[in-house]
Amino acid sequence: MGTTGIPGKVTQGSQTKGGIGESTLRPDGTLKVTGEFAYSSDMWHEDMLWGHILRSTTAHAEIVSIDTAEALATPGVYAVLTYDDLPTAVKNYGLEIKDTPVLAHGKVRHHGEPVACIAADHPETARRAAAKIKVEYRELPVITDEASATAPDAILVHENRDDHHIGHVPHPNIVHRQPIIRGNAEEAAKKADFIVSGEYTFGMQDQAFLGPESGLAVPAEDGGVDLYVATQWLHSDLGQIAPVLGLPEDKVRMTLSGVGGAFGGREDLSMQIHACLLALRTGKPVKIVYNRFESFFGHVHRHPAKLYYEHGATRDGKLTHMKCRIVLDGGAYASASPAVVGNASSLAVGPYVLDDVDIEAIALYSNNPPCGAMRGFGAVQACFAYEAQMDKLADKLGMDRVEFRQLNAMEQGTIMPTGQPVDSPAPVAEILRRVKAMPLPPERQWESSEGADVRQLPGGLSNTSHGEGVVRGIGYAVGIKNVGFSEGFDDYSTARVRMEVVGGEPVATVHTAMAEVGQGGVTVHAQIARTELGVTQVTIHPANTQVGSAGSTSASRQTYVTGGAVKNACELVREKVLELGRRKMGTYHPAWATAELLLEGGKVVTDGGEVLADLAEVLEGEAVEVEEEWRHRPTEAFDLHTGQGNGHVQYSFAAHRAVVEVDTELGLVKVVELACAQDVGKALNPLSVIGQIQGGTTQGLGVAVMEEIIVDPKTAKVRNPSFTDYLIPTILDTPTIPVDVLELADDHAPYGLRGIGEAPTLSSTPAVLAAIRNATGLELDRTPVRPEHLTGTGSA
Structure with missing residues (x-):
């Protein structure tokens, strides 16, 4: 890892071991590697029942009748619930638009929609009972694309919409529409010496997290319920x-249990309400664990998209204008589609200077699977298209592809298409320079004196090629991603920090509701506490709803926002501790009143390094506790007609160089290397930073060459809901991923940090596609690339 730039300023406790800037190990790391970590699916309770969901077998149909009698009569079954059994008038839920029924009512809108839920004394009993429920459907036409969704006679996916987006969309089957208009793209196009256009298709990607949806609901004596769940x-x-339960929020007590990955797929509810309903109905704890098949239907996916782009440039390589239209398929329910539309439209230009743009992004309602948040949402689809356009323009101009990008790269001070100035470092040209300068891997690595190492060849251990017809390709891409929730959302987090003496040693306890989903937040929170409070021992309290909200573990926001809350609370605790010390011990030394005092290594020291007291001595018999909210600077909604507005908090940037080897006869691809350069503002934990970048890069690789949920265009049914047919990268598919990290501090952020988890997912996909195009000469305008696209037997 190379590290340059200006690190964020650390003023307190910087000498305490395990603080900010160190690669401290994750407390859950060894447990996860050895299989000892307790995930939510491992929970158990005495006298526990098992829940199961009956799902629709069709994508769009009226429900004529539901007969649960035989299921209820099954020995071991304690409850069977349908829509009519729900206890309150509130029967729908949703992240922004509450359009999703807890259980289907009147009709089903997608394949796999929950229709009934069952509680039984054994999971197989619950499944057998579900199979005995008789549901009579009357099939309806399916909406599967823009043409069928917006046709004059199109059937409506939601007949009686009344959400706040309905007034500005041209058709009720459009969830949300966001134009971004700046300058005059039509007039600017007349100045272009070269114009390129393209139509791009982005496939539906699954989050494919390790642990399927699961949780345990326990009814309480006060009439409430305790829910232990894996969520975001x-x-x-x-x-x-x-x-939905008809309970005040203080009677629904939620505790985070072990989460096996998320990537956006746990932002929406899955089994939570069903488990609670069954627990309250039966008076017994109810556990629900999806199998992998159920998981594919039980959470949202990445929006598939059609993207239509036009760019122009002058002979000297300066961009003149851009027009684009982005059509995202949101599926049957809204989920996060409005926010995905906002991201896709506002970031559709990419990290380039363009004054004249005409952008439109929409999300459809359809009968395809619901889509919502996934790592980099909205910006990922746009990056795939605009980076393909950059290569097309560079080639038409006869320019080097990287130099063309650098010539048009944005920088600090650039005005975004939304009219918002970029007021922190934007080292786009620099990260491109760095990633291009990284050494290339040796060619023909499969060759050895002992014969071909098939693991290094396209096709790998399938042993299909020994190097005949293998061509190397190199491709580049760069992306821009917003950090945090945008468009006027009140994005904040809360932290409670307590400092006391335990066993003669000062100990800090950090309590937040942050969902640790594998991103390493619990490690960073302990590092912040050590840095700010000068203690070695830090306890991370389990996340629950007994402390204020931390928001979602998404949008690369947790280190920024919840880390900011922890830092803020620690600073207030530190001041209270020092005031306590002044009262207790200040009479013994004048420096208590005159010096700037720091907490380091369990001691109170002056700015000159003189030790005034042990922290344990200052705190003896006392406990100091603070709960504090922290907000980033405010954002505002984009204008619904022009898209203008200061909609985003911060931006992150990553660039990739992909090196691939392609067997052009068999259509097989081996990604040899995916080098990355990224600005992280400040690496709070360098080891975790590298892990996040490599993980995001690998997910981008997956959607480039293998990952896609296949939906039948005639029936809207999912064809491949299993890891047998939905392929994700394994260790043998994952290339070398060298990373060059820049640290250019954002003065608006805690420690100068920048959210990092999503940006590498953007640029890795188009970099791989660019490299394959470089190797084959093919246009390749869709993801993922399949063998038939490379051999002339299928279109791409």
């Missing part, structure tokens, strides 16, 4: 669950 946003879940 405890308080959002709470706000959706409690009204």
Whole structure:
């Protein structure tokens, strides 16, 4: 890892071991590697029942009747619930638009929609009972694309919409529409010496997290319920669950249990309400664990997209204008589609200077699977298209592809297409320079004196090629991603920090509702506490709803926002501790009143390094506790007609160089290397930073060459809901991923940090596609690339 730039300023406790800037190890790391970590699916309770969901077998149909009698008569079955059994008038939920029924009512809108839920004394009993429920459907026409969704006679996916987006969309089957208009693209196009256009298709990607949806609901003596669940946003879940149960929020107590990955797929509810309903109905704890097949239907996916782009440039390589239209398929329910539209439209230009743009992004309602948040949402699809356009323009101009990008790269001070100035470092040209300068891997690595190493060849261990017809390709891409929730959302987090003496040693306890989903937040929170409070021992309290909201673990926001809350709370605790010390011990030394005092290594020291007291001595018999909210600077909604507005908090940037080897006869691809350069503002934990960049890069690789949920265009049914047919990269598919990290501090952010988890997912996909195009000479305008696209037997 190379590290340059200006690190964020650390003023307190910087000498305490395990603080900010160190690669401290994750407390859950060894447990996860050895298989000892307790995930939510491992929970157990005495006298526990098992829940199961009956799902629709068709994508769009009226429900004529549901007969549960035979299921209820099954020995071991304690409850069977349908829509009519729900206890309150609130029967829908949703992240923004509450359009999703807890259980289907009147009709089903997608394949796999929950229709009934069952509680039984054994999971197989619950499944057998579900199979005995008789549901009579009357099939309806399916909406599967823009043409069928917006036709004059199109059937409506939601017949009686009344959400706040309905007034500005041209058709009720459009969830949200966001134009971005700046300058005059039509006039600017007349100045272009070269114009290129393209139509791009982005496939539906699954988050494919390690641990399927699971949780345990335990009825309480006070009439409430305790829910232990793997989620991304405890308080959002709470706000959706409690009204359906008819309970005040303080009687729905939620605790985060072990999460096996998320990537956006746990922002929406899955089994939470069903488990609580069954627990309250039966009076017994109810556990629900999806199998992998159920998981594919039980959470949202990445929006598939059609993207239509036009760019122009002058002979000297300066961009003149851009027009684009982005059509995202949101599926049957809204989920996060409005926010995905906002991201896709506002970031559709990419990290380039363009004064004249005409952008439109929409999300459709359809009968395809619901789509919502996934790592880099909206910006990922746009990056795939605009980076292909950059290569097309560079080639038409006869320019080097990287130099063309650098010539048009944005920088600090650039005005975004939304009219918002970029007021922090934007080292786009620099990260491109760095990634291009990284050494290339040796060619023909499969060759050895002992014969071909098939693991290094396209096709790998399938042993299909020994190097005949293998061509190397190199491609580049760069992307821009917003950090945090945008468009006027009140994005904040809360932290409670307590400092006391335990066993003669000062100990800090950090309590937040942050969902640790594998991103390493619990490690960073301990590092912040050590840095700010000068203690070695830090306890991370389990995340639950007994502390204020931390928001979602998404949008690369947790280190920024919840880390900011922890830092803020620690600073207030530190001041209280020092005031306590002044009262207790200040009479013994004048420096208590005159010096700037720091906490380091369990001691109170002056700015000159003189030790005034042990922290344990200052705190003896006392405990100091603070709960504090922290907000980033405010954002504002984009204008619904022009798209203008200061909609984003911060931007992150990553660039990739992909090196691939392609067997052009068999259509097989081996990604040899995916080098990355990224500005992270400040690497709070360098080891975790590298892991996040490599993980995001690998997910981008997956959607480039293998990952796609296949939906039948005639029936809207999912064809491949299993890891047998939905392929994700394994260790043998994952290339070398060298990373060059820049640290250019954002003065608006805690420690100068920049959210990092999503940006590498953007640029890795188009870099791989660019490299394959470089190797084959093919246009390749869709993801993922399949063998038939490379051999002339299929279109791409």
